[in-house]
Amino acid sequence: MTGGKARDDRKVFSQITGVVLGALIAAVARGQLGPNEGLPVVSWEDAGKVVGRTADVCGKVVEVGQSQTLRFLNFQKDRGGFVVVIPAAQAGKFKPDLATLYQDKLVRVRGIVKTYRGRPEIEATDPSQIEVIEKLPEFRVPGAIRTEPKFAVTVATFNILNLFDDFDDPYRSDEGTKPKPKEQMERAAKAIRELDADVIALQEVETREYLQRFVDAYLVDLGYQVVLNEGNDPRGIDVAVLSRLPVGQVTSHRHLTFPGADGKPMRFKRDLLSVRIEPSGGDPFEVWVVHLQSNFEGREYAGPVRLGEARKVRSLLDQRLTADAAARILIVGDFNDTWDSDALKAIVGEGPTALRCFADELPTDAKVTYNKEPYRSMIDFILCTPAMGERYMKGSYRILAGTEATIGSDHCPVSARFTTGMALPPPD
Numbered sequence: 001m002t003g004g005k006a007r008d009d010r011k012v013f014s015q016i017t018g019v020v021l022g023a024l025i026a027a028v029a030r031g032q033l034g035p036n037e038g039l040p041v042v043s044w045e046d047a048g049k050v051v052g053r054t055a056d057v058c059g060k061v062v063e064v065g066q067s068q069t070l071r072f073l074n075f076q077k078d079r080g081g082f083v084v085v086i087p088a089a090q091a092g093k094f095k096p097d098l099a100t101l102y103q104d105k106l107v108r109v110r111g112i113v114k115t116y117r118g119r120p121e122i123e124a125t126d127p128s129q130i131e132v133i134e135k136l137p138e139f140r141v142p143g144a145i146r147t148e149p150k151f152a153v154t155v156a157t158f159n160i161l162n163l164f165d166d167f168d169d170p171y172r173s174d175e176g177t178k179p180k181p182k183e184q185m186e187r188a189a190k191a192i193r194e195l196d197a198d199v200i201a202l203q204e205v206e207t208r209e210y211l212q213r214f215v216d217a218y219l220v221d222l223g224y225q226v227v228l229n230e231g232n233d234p235r236g237i238d239v240a241v242l243s244r245l246p247v248g249q250v251t252s253h254r255h256l257t258f259p260g261a262d263g264k265p266m267r268f269k270r271d272l273l274s275v276r277i278e279p280s281g282g283d284p285f286e287v288w289v290v291h292l293q294s295n296f297e298g299r300e301y302a303g304p305v306r307l308g309e310a311r312k313v314r315s316l317l318d319q320r321l322t323a324d325a326a327a328r329i330l331i332v333g334d335f336n337d338t339w340d341s342d343a344l345k346a347i348v349g350e351g352p353t354a355l356r357c358f359a360d361e362l363p364t365d366a367k368v369t370y371n372k373e374p375y376r377s378m379i380d381f382i383l384c385t386p387a388m389g390e391r392y393m394k395g396s397y398r399i400l401a402g403t404e405a406t407i408g409s410d411h412c413p414v415s416a417r418f419t420t421g422m423a424l425p426p427p428d
Contacts, residue, residue: 038217143223149281187408189218260308282420
């Protein structure tokens, strides 16, 4: 690539890229995942599959070009493919010169993959981002979002227990929470693989970036995309969704103010995250993820807060069901209360719009989702609006039993299967 108009957006980006990338790598190095562990490693032809993520992109540099403000390492003669962009102000760091260093050589480039006018690129501001290699490494290419028609999908919820790094966020009270041990992450990832869910709601995730690192390290082949909006929790725990089905509209309710059980204004302690799932060949449905107030500060405080949250969830549901009685919605997550509690009763409701739950298919001694003594109980649920309940596949409600020692969390994941509305495929 030569010539061309200078791009103003690059002027700012070139000043901060090195700092941001250095901070990211340093933060990861301080955490439980090493700086190289789990990063996607792709051919330059697959760079478009890792846009928005830190990755290693590999290939042969076929051309070194320049404009007034930029230098380029091209991997395709017609300049239509992946490109490495070096700001002219940083080019002097690459000695003796870019052509001598990289022309006609195999390289491995690390950075945040972006797109400009439809083509993927990495901006390199330091020679340490580009390594000349003798042969191509083994690639770690993220799995693709599933676009084939599906007759049924599996939805799960899992409080993953403090998926924290050890980077001190100055805007959160995260200092008192230890980073999640690597052994726990491995066990949690194994549990997620065993669930084999198309959509998983998660609770107790610190940041979108660290959840992406977790996915890249342990689940990269499953094709999960990460959905997370920052919530209200002062410690920094958020709710999230992993989906290997196409995602539509995403709505956060973190800023919503509503009357609490005592009539005073309140907000969701974490968030109510609504994610529209659009399975190919089937009908869309919504997953609403909750993580209601825990009893950490005592039931006298937590109970009314949880009830206020539950009533607001029900109010929002009533609004939707009044507008569309056939709305297909799942309300899933950590409710921090049992089925007979005021909070669950408020969310479930009564009459023709009451939510349905199929946990009664399970034997009584299997109804445990919080697995620590002496509080073993069922506080994580998958609830359905009437229309979504009609899609439930009988006998599919499941609790994956375990403990921190086996599944990496003090909560057991819950899953269930639902038809998508697609016609049943003919038998073989």
